[in-house]
Amino acid sequence: MKTVIKLNVNNVEHELFVPLHKTLLEVIREDLGLTGTKHGCELGECGACTVLVDGVPLLSCITMPVDVQGKKILTIEGMGSMSKPHPLQTSFTELGAAQCGYCTPGMLLTSKALLDKKAAPSRDEIKAALSGNICRCTGYLKIFDAVELAARRMHDHDCCGAGGSACHGGEVPA
Amino acid sequence: MKENFQVIGKSHPRVEGMSKATGTAQYTADISFPNMLFCKLLRSPHAHARIISIDSRAVQAHPGVVDIMTGTELTKSFGVLPVSKDEHALAYDKVRYVGDPLAAVVAVDEATAEAALALFKVEYEILPSFMSVEEALQPTEDPIHTYTRRGNISKEVNLEFGDVESGFAQADHIREDLFYYGASTHMAMEEHATIATTDDQGYLTVYSSTQTPHYLHKAMADVLGKPAAHIRIIAPTLGGGFGGKSEPFSHELVVAYLACKTGRTIKYVATREEVFYIHRGRHAVLMRLKTGVRKDGTITAMQYTNFVDGGGHASFGVATLFYTGIMATTTYKIPHYKFDGVRMFTNKPPAGPKRGHGTPQPRFALELQLDKIAEELGMSPIDLRMVNIVSPNSITANHLRITSCAIAECIRRVDSASGFSEKRSSLPPGKGIGFAMSSYLCGAGLPLYHNPLDHSQVMVRIDRSGGVTVYTGSTDIGQGSRSIHALLVAEILGLQQEDIFTISADTALTPVDLGSYSSRVTFMSGNAAIKAARELRGFIAEAVAKKLETPLKDIIFHNGQVMDRNNPGKTVTFPEACTLAEDHAGPLVTVGGYKPPELAGPFKGSGVGISPAYSYSAAVIQVDCDAETGLVTVEKVWIAHDIGRVLSLENALGQIHGSVYMGLGEALMEEQVTRGILLKAPSVLDYKTPTSLDMPPVESIFVEEPDAAGPFGAKEMGQGPILSVMPALVNAIHNALGVRIDELPATPEKILKALEDKAKGGSGRYGKTTEPSFQFSKPRKVARPWDSPYGEQEPYVKWQPEQSEVA
Numbered sequence: 018m019k020t021v022i023k024l025n026v027n028n029v030e031h032e033l034f035v036p037l038h039k040t041l042l043e044v045i046r047e048d049l050g051l052t053g054t055k056h057g058c059e060l061g062e063c064g065a066c067t068v069l070v071d072g073v074p075l076l077s078c079i080t081m082p083v084d085v086q087g088k089k090i091l092t093i094e095g096m097g098s099m100s101k102p103h104p105l106q107t108s109f110t111e112l113g114a115a116q117c118g119y120c121t122p123g124m125l126l127t128s129k130a131l132l133d134k135k136a137a138p139s140r141d142e143i144k145a146a147l148s149g150n151i152c153r154c155t156g157y158l159k160i161f162d163a164v165e166l167a168a169r170r171m172h173d174h175d176c177c178g179a180g181g182s183a184c185h186g187g188e189v190p191a
Numbered sequence: 192m193k194e195n196f197q198v199i200g201k202s203h204p205r206v207e208g209m210s211k212a213t214g215t216a217q218y219t220a221d222i223s224f225p226n227m228l229f230c231k232l233l234r235s236p237h238a239h240a241r242i243i244s245i246d247s248r249a250v251q252a253h254p255g256v257v258d259i260m261t262g263t264e265l266t267k268s269f270g271v272l273p274v275s276k277d278e279h280a281l282a283y284d285k286v287r288y289v290g291d292p293l294a295a296v297v298a299v300d301e302a303t304a305e306a307a308l309a310l311f312k313v314e315y316e317i318l319p320s321f322m323s324v325e326e327a328l329q330p331t332e333d334p335i336h337t338y339t340r341r342g343n344i345s346k347e348v349n350l351e352f353g354d355v356e357s358g359f360a361q362a363d364h365i366r367e368d369l370f371y372y373g374a375s376t377h378m379a380m381e382e383h384a385t386i387a388t389t390d391d392q393g394y395l396t397v398y399s400s401t402q403t404p405h406y407l408h409k410a411m412a413d414v415l416g417k418p419a420a421h422i423r424i425i426a427p428t429l430g431g432g433f434g435g436k437s438e439p440f441s442h443e444l445v446v447a448y449l450a451c452k453t454g455r456t457i458k459y460v461a462t463r464e465e466v467f468y469i470h471r472g473r474h475a476v477l478m479r480l481k482t483g484v485r486k487d488g489t490i491t492a493m494q495y496t497n498f499v500d501g502g503g504h505a506s507f508g509v510a511t512l513f514y515t516g517i518m519a520t521t522t523y524k525i526p527h528y529k530f531d532g533v534r535m536f537t538n539k540p541p542a543g544p545k546r547g548h549g550t551p552q553p554r555f556a557l558e559l560q561l562d563k564i565a566e567e568l569g570m571s572p573i574d575l576r577m578v579n580i581v582s583p584n585s586i587t588a589n590h591l592r593i594t595s596c597a598i599a600e601c602i603r604r605v606d607s608a609s610g611f612s613e614k615r616s617s618l619p620p621g622k623g624i625g626f627a628m629s630s631y632l633c634g635a636g637l638p639l640y641h642n643p644l645d646h647s648q649v650m651v652r653i654d655r656s657g658g659v660t661v662y663t664g665s666t667d668i669g670q671g672s673r674s675i676h677a678l679l680v681a682e683i684l685g686l687q688q689e690d691i692f693t694i695s696a697d698t699a700l701t702p703v704d705l706g707s708y709s710s711r712v713t714f715m716s717g718n719a720a721i722k723a724a725r726e727l728r729g730f731i732a733e734a735v736a737k738k739l740e741t742p743l744k745d746i747i748f749h750n751g752q753v754m755d756r757n758n759p760g761k762t763v764t765f766p767e768a769c770t771l772a773e774d775h776a777g778p779l780v781t782v783g784g785y786k787p788p789e790l791a792g793p794f795k796g797s798g799v800g801i802s803p804a805y806s807y808s809a810a811v812i813q814v815d816c817d818a819e820t821g822l823v824t825v826e827k828v829w830i831a832h833d834i835g836r837v838l839s840l841e842n843a844l845g846q847i848h849g850s851v852y853m854g855l856g857e858a859l860m861e862e863q864v865t866r867g868i869l870l871k872a873p874s875v876l877d878y879k880t881p882t883s884l885d886m887p888p889v890e891s892i893f894v895e896e897p898d899a900a901g902p903f904g905a906k907e908m909g910q911g912p913i914l915s916v917m918p919a920l921v922n923a924i925h926n927a928l929g930v931r932i933d934e935l936p937a938t939p940e941k942i943l944k945a946l947e948d949k950a951k952g953g954s955g956r957y958g959k960t961t962e963p964s965f966q967f968s969k970p971r972k973v974a975r976p977w978d979s980p981y982g983e984q985e986p987y988v989k990w991q992p993e994q995s996e997v998a
Contacts, residue, residue: 036302052221053214055430057380058463062875065380093214102213110208113841116849117669118211119380119430125212147883151875153380153431154669155845156852157883 022082026051027095033082041085042066042077045092053093053122057151064150067123068092074127074149093122096129104167104175105129114163116154123150128164137168194992197749198681199903202840203688206674207428207667216428219384219400224456227386228257230446231304231459233294233311234468235286238320238538238868239335242285242293246312250296253310255303258453260295265448269410271403271438273640275345275505277336280414280444285318287335287503288538289868290468295445297457320538320868324477324498325963327535335503335536345501345534346509348516349970350796352588353978358492358527362483364567368560369479371934371959372552374500375861376472377545378878381430383469384460385443387450394421397447401426402437402666403706406639408698410439411447422447426696432668433853434544435471437708438506467873471543472863474511474534475500476552477962480560488570488578492527493519495553498963499534499542506543508534513799514549519557520587521630521805522598523579526975528588531967539865544708546853547910550631551917555935558627558918562925571615572626572922573606580628588975590792591800595898595906595990598628598807601831604892609811609829615926621816622826623927628809629914633898633907634711636790636801645784647716648702651680651723653779657766659684659691664704665716666696670909671842672712676720678839679902683724683996684731685748686765688839702782710907713838714803715785717902722783725993727772732995734775735768744995788900794973804898806906807833810851810915816927818946821939823924825855825885830915831892835906835990846908847891854916856881860936897990904990933958 024031026049033048042059045051045068054077057065061079068077069091097103105128108114115121124147131138131146138146143164144157152160169175210216247259262283270276282293294311298304321327321335327343334343341347359365385399395417401407404424412419429436442459450457461469479496497515501508516530547554565575581587583596606612606626614624638646650662661680667673677691694700704716731753732746739746739762741755754762763771773779790801809831815824828851837843860879864871872878897904921932930945933956941957949955 046221050223051214052217055218055380056220057382058875060463060874060876063380063463097213099209099213099215102209106209106212109212110204111202111841113205113208113671113845115205115208115211116671116845117380117429117431118207118216119218119669121211122214144883144886149882151380151880151882153378153433153853153880154849156848156850156889157886158848158889159841159845161883 020083023086024082024090025088026090027092035082039082040078041080041082044082045077051092051094055119055122057119064123064127065120067126067150069126069130072130072133074130091126093125096125103129104170105164108163108166108170112159112163112166114155114159120150120152124152124160132168132171136172195997196682197685198678198688200837200840203674203678205671206677206688206693218381218428218430219386219398220382220460222386222398222427224388227456227458228297228299228453229301229304230295230297230449230457231308232292232442232445233308234465235289235291235293237286237315237317238289238322239318240286240315241318242283243314243316245294247294249310249312250307253307255299256296256307257299257455258297258449260445260449262293265414265444267414269414269439269444270505271406271507271639272505272509275509277338277505278441280441280448288540290465290540291503292441295449297449297453322538322865322868324500324535324537327537328963328965335538343536345505345536346512347533347968348512348796349531349968350516350973351529351970352973353527353975355492355494355527355529359483361491363486364564365481365483366560366564366567367479367481368563368933369477369959369962370556370559372476372555373935374473374475374542374863375545375857376467376470376863376878377433377435378875378880379431379433379435382461382463382466383436383440383442385446386456386458387447388456389450389454394423395447395451396423396425397443398425398427399443400429400436402432402668402708404666404696404698405664405703405705407439407443411444414444415448415451423697423699426666429666429668432707433546434548434708437544437706438471440469463875464873467870467878468540470502470540470863471506473545473551473857474542474549476515477959478553478556479962480556482560482564484564484568486568488568488575490523490525490579493525494529495519496531499532501534501536502539502541503536504541506541508542510799511544511549513796515553517589517800518550518630519553520589521591521593522581522628524581525588529970531970533965538868540870547631547913548709551857551914554629554914555918559921559933562922571612573602573612576602576628586976590797590976592790594804594900595835595896596805596807597833597894597896598809600894601807601809601833602628604894605809605811605829605831608890608892611811621818621927622814623816623923623925624811624813625919625922625926626811627915627918627922628807629911630805630807631710631907631911631914632802633714633804633806633901634787634802635709636787636803637798638705645703645719645786646711647704647719648782648784649676649716649719649723650702650780650782651720651727653727653769657769659686660694661691661720662694662701663716663720664696664701665712666707668707670707670846671839672707672716674842675713675717675838679717679720680724683721683728684765685753686751710910713905714901714907715787717905719783719785721902722785723781726781726783727779730776730779731768731772734771735763737775738763738771794971803900804906806908806911808912808915810919812919812923814920814923814927816924816942818928821942823859823937825887825920827888827890829890829892830912831894832908832912833894833896833906834908835898835901836895836904837893838903838905843893843908844891847912848889850912851889851916852881852886854913855920858917858920858935858937860938862936899990930955930957
């Protein structure tokens with residue numbers, strides 16, 4: 018059975034006619050063509066499919082689209098771009114925090130949610146925030162470093178030169 | 192000699208780094224084509240069964256199903272090693288493990304294909320299954336495979352170098368232990384995926400998550416019976432490999448076959464559960480190790496015996512078995528050495544190569560036993576190692592040629608950084624510190640199929656605007672090989688890493704490379720890239736020297752300029768220089784090749800373990816163990832790696848961190864085991880891996896003693912650093928609690944049992960106490976190099992910079 022759903026993804030309103038059983042992950046990847054969101058287990062265990070829903074990290078593989086209608090969904094494509102990356106995307110790239118890169122979109126969105134809530138988290142807070150995102154390449158250490166580096170840059174506005182005004186960190190303003 | 196590098200040794204972002212951080216990197220599963228179909232595989236629910244019949248009428252009648260396939264349609268066998276081609280695109284005679292694929296369905300979408308799978312009616316005759324090495328060793332009328340003609344024996348190896356009995360006779364002290372190393376799996380984050388399509392010439396193009404496009408290309412041409420020129424294999428961005436994607440797979444052949452048959456584009460993406468059953472991970476190994484030493488700790492002889500649980504196919508298993516028995520000698524001088532090993536087929540998902548390939552298991556045994564011997568001799572674990580370590584430019588009893596070797600320096604550095612020598616007797620109860628060391632190859636000395644050709648070729652091409660493109664057949668599986676190629680070429684041409692465009696892993700575009708396995712890419716493909724770039728540099732330098740009327744020897748490439756080193760005013764830009772060179776020498780395209788030297792010893796089996804160079808590692812791990820719960824908290828890891836030369840700093844650190852992480856997972860929690868005939872943990876949740884909360888800080892120490900044959904002196908770093916981690920961790924548990932855990936993973940349950948045993952007055956050991964009864968064949972006796980004229984060694988040459996490149 019199909020149903021009409023309305024999703025706001027990366028500040029774009031979509032009206033879709035999709036089978037009811039389709040997960041948010043499947044809709045994002047297959048119907049919207051946003052393949053930056055990865056599937057690693059499709060059981061809510063690995064964190065690769067993490068998206069932000071109203072700023073909160075959510076596992077899109079176990080989320081039903083009907084439940085997130087009317088909310089703001091952010092995927093990795095909405096976090097920044099090659100030409101205007103979020104400071105986290107820059108620091109992940111610079112420090113080699115993405116090796117194979119498959120867990121990276123989920124790691125980045127989870128990190129963004131953390132930094133949006135807390136500008137200068139401790140390493141323990143970073144570790145706790147990322148504990149639901151599995152990475153098999155990096156041993157996590159460069160990821161922690163990259164989150165800390167981005168936090169420092171965002172605090173100092175090295176990233177955007179905003180000089181005191183709110184740092185958007187590359188995010189598309191609402 | 193001043194080593195004044197422009198880009199080598201510095202921090203560089205990956206060439207494709209930002210594409211991964213922005214989600215634009217395209218992995219195989221991300222790729223779609225118009226009008227694409229989806230494939231699903233029917234997998235066996237039985238561990239061992241004969242296929243009597245497959246009724247697919249209901250499947251074919253199912254709306255949305257386009258085609259189906261069963262094993263009898265494609266019966267040519269394949270397997271990554273030519274000696275053990277025991278796989279088929281789909282099983283048609285029998286199934287050999289739960290998860291063995293036997294039928295395929297292609298439908299308009301994934302859900303339809305999935306639903307249609309349930310409509311296959313398969314009649315099986317269930318056969319007795321062999322779920323352990325012990326069971327597999329029992330005499331049987333119905334072995335898993337028949338081609339080896341020896342029951343369920345996949346391979347047996349028996350080699351003796353020197354005479355172990357005379358070696359043991361010279362020992363003052365002999366120790367013998369049983370060790371068990373449990374199986375684990377890669378669990379790369381990207382699930383295996385393949386897309387097969389037809390190009391505008393009507394030829395087959397296959398996108399697949401493979402570490403070895405070349406071997407897949409060969410297997411596909413062979414099994415499908417098509418000319419290789421009509422098949423193109425592309426490995427898109429890979430989401431990790433660790434050895435798990437380094438051989439041709441059933442799904443790749445099925446999808447390619449069905450794409451040809453239907454004329455449609457077909458996609459297959461494994462589910463996470465399927466990936467666990469595809470497996471090819473670490474072999475479980477039961478080991479007996481016997482070592483004789485003199486009072487001063489000098490090893491006089493070593494005898495190593497092991498039983499290897501292979502699962503349902505050979506995979507790389509013949510090589511794995513050899514690897515378990517040959518690498519002890521690359522770290523320690525062992526004058527007499529004997530190895531008996533047997534790999535058994537069992538009705539489990541096939542084991543194969545995982546980071547370290549066959550060497551972590553014996554390394555675990557060896558480093559634990561040396562710790563015990565040191566204790567018995569009243570020596571420090573480090574002194575015992577120092578007495579026995581191999582020397583640079585030496586040869587081992589089993590004919591492995593050692594060139595550069597900085598293990599002594601690794602040991603000293605890691606000891607002093609960690610304070611191991613002081614801490615081992617001074618930490619409070621519950622805290623402990625452990626040491627271990629290891630060695631690994633920089634690429635296998637022989638290809639997987641016999642041929643006399645280059646192992647790697649790299650093409651470098653410069654366009655009319657001075658744009659440089661590197662074409663390499665190697666797959667960037669996440670280890671950063673594309674960036675390393677760009678870096679090496681940039682260094683030689685006086686450019687930056689980001690100036691180089693890279694194309695990799697496409698059999699139609701890139702020259703041959705054997706694949707991303709055995710830590711061979713930086714060393715072998717890197718050397719090929721250097722050769723190609725140096726030839727181009729030569730053309731350009733000649734043309735510029737002529738133009739600037741400067742002696743050729745004075746031309747240098749620096750910061751995008753080609754100039755006279757003595758006269759900075761005489762300079763042309765790199766693009767201008769390329770125009771001059773094209774005018775002077777013709778098209779600016781070169782291909783460099785690399786083939787390792789011929790190193791195989793004079794005996795059968797000598798092809799495994801040889802390598803143009805060996806890396807060395809030493810690790811110290813500090814733990815805090817809770818004697819109430821058996822929980823181990825890793826407080827810190829220090830690791831020193833003899834890398835030869837750091838090429839790209841962040842990349843090198845990433846490989847160390849990743850190795851330490853994966854090693855801790857294997858040491859503490861990761862277990863790929865069966866419960867009945869099923870896997871116990873075929874999911875990311877149940878298969879426990881370390882999370883961000885479990886990862887300790889790591890202090891990485893690079894020991895840079897350039898290897899004469901390495902690219903700018905570099906050696907491998909992707910696998911070597913894992914090997915010391917597992918034994919150092921378990922030695923640390925002993926230092927903390929006084930118990931010996933002779934079995935991995937060292938779970939809290941095992942630690943508690945060992946503590947219980949100790950409390951009752953026992954030895955405080957947890958581990959196997961029995962081994963299967965098996966009569967090993969008589970060993971092939973091989974004379975050691977120094978017993979015979981074999982040992983002619985080339986003089987050791989130190990690494991030298993290329994004179995023309997010294998700025």
